[in-house]
Amino acid sequence: MSQQNFRSILTGSFSTPCDDNPTVAMIEAAYQHHDIDARYINCDVKAEGLKDAVAGARAMEWVGFNCSLPHKVKVIEYLDEVAESARIIGAVNCVSIRDGRLIGDNTDGKGFLASLKKVTDPSGKKVLLLGAGGAARAIAVELGLASAAHITVMNRDPKKAETIAALVRDNTSAKADVQAWDGDASVPEDVDILINATSIGLGDSETMPPLKVETLRKGLIVADVIPNPPRTRLLREAESKGCTVLDGLGMLVNQGVIGVEHWLGKTLDAGVMEKTLKDIFGAA
Numbered sequence: 001m002s003q004q005n006f007r008s009i010l011t012g013s014f015s016t017p018c019d020d021n022p023t024v025a026m027i028e029a030a031y032q033h034h035d036i037d038a039r040y041i042n043c044d045v046k047a048e049g050l051k052d053a054v055a056g057a058r059a060m061e062w063v064g065f066n067c068s069l070p071h072k073v074k075v076i077e078y079l080d081e082v083a084e085s086a087r088i089i090g091a092v093n094c095v096s097i098r099d100g101r102l103i104g105d106n107t108d109g110k111g112f113l114a115s116l117k118k119v120t121d122p123s124g125k126k127v128l129l130l131g132a133g134g135a136a137r138a139i140a141v142e143l144g145l146a147s148a149a150h151i152t153v154m155n156r157d158p159k160k161a162e163t164i165a166a167l168v169r170d171n172t173s174a175k176a177d178v179q180a181w182d183g184d185a186s187v188p189e190d191v192d193i194l195i196n197a198t199s200i201g202l203g204d205s206e207t208m209p210p211l212k213v214e215t216l217r218k219g220l221i222v223a224d225v226i227p228n229p230p231r232t233r234l235l236r237e238a239e240s241k242g243c244t245v246l247d248g249l250g251m252l253v254n255q256g257v258i259g260v261e262h263w264l265g266k267t268l269d270a271g272v273m274e275k276t277l278k279d280i281f282g283a284a
């Protein structure tokens with residue numbers, strides 16, 4: 001009898017559009033690096049096909065998949081279980097399939113936190129969070145669960161910011177308030193961590209969130225969620241003022257690492273994944 005195994009472990013992503021999603025390259029590079037016989041399949045799944053795609057993944061015994069736009073909320077109704085932070089955030093971007101059971105988690109905020117923890121422990125820290133979309137919501141909840149002291153959510157539309165601040169107040173020990181974003185924002189002196197969780201800077205290395213650069217100071221941690229280009233103008237300005245900076249590649253890589261830990265119980269080499277993304281983005 002042959003001992004050879006011609007069946008790979010199956011993982012992947014459901015989103016639409018998905019042609020420019022580089023996660024497949026990042027994760028498959030790491031699978032190859034570790035000699036893991038697994039595939040990550042980037043699937044274009046339209047809204048009306050999500051239910052069938054999820055059922056297909058279960059039927060084909062995939063071990064898990066990521067969900068990106070527009071499926072992060074809708075997918076919840078097809079799951080058997082949802083992890084605590086994903087339930088609070090109200091969105092799932094990572095599903096594990098164990099014994100036919102579908103378990104949802106949100107690794108966006110966890111990926112950010114893993115990246116942040118390399119430079120500081122958020123416990124007891126004061127945070128100014130720019131933006132109130134999906135990324136900001138996931139980051140705010142994880143920071144609250146990690147015992148941040150206070151989070152100010154700043155957004156053009158303060159109603160969206162208030163929704164996030166209320167989630168943090170109601171579900172974590174952190175205090176949270178809101179500031180309308182009107183003109184150039186100042187970073188108060190007692191803020192420890194500034195986070196750009198808006199889409200400003202995506203694909204544009206010269207645009208930065210409207211803020212008074214003179215309020216960036218040595219000792220402040222400045223993080224950007226923008227993965228491409230990784231060295232955003234905000235991070236370049238912050239670096240020139242002596243701030244500690246964190247790029248959006250770390251968040252992207254770490255959410256991939258966490259997802260594969262859920263699926264395979266193995267920790268992938270983050271360096272291999274980051275290098276793959278940098279090569280793709282021409283940022284090596």
Ligand code: NDP
Binds near residue numbers: 227
């Ligand atoms: P959303 O569309 O949900 O939210 C976008 C946010 O940006 C909103 O708060 C919006 O404000 C704000 N915004 C956009 N343009 C401006 C502007 N000109 N001035 C002020 N505010 C602005 O997007 P997501 O939260 O899903 O994603 C945000 C970014 O995070 C994206 O660029 C995405 O690529 C990145 N991301 C990175 C990840 C990573 O792993 N590195 C993971 C997930 C996302 P308003 O509400 O007022 O419109």
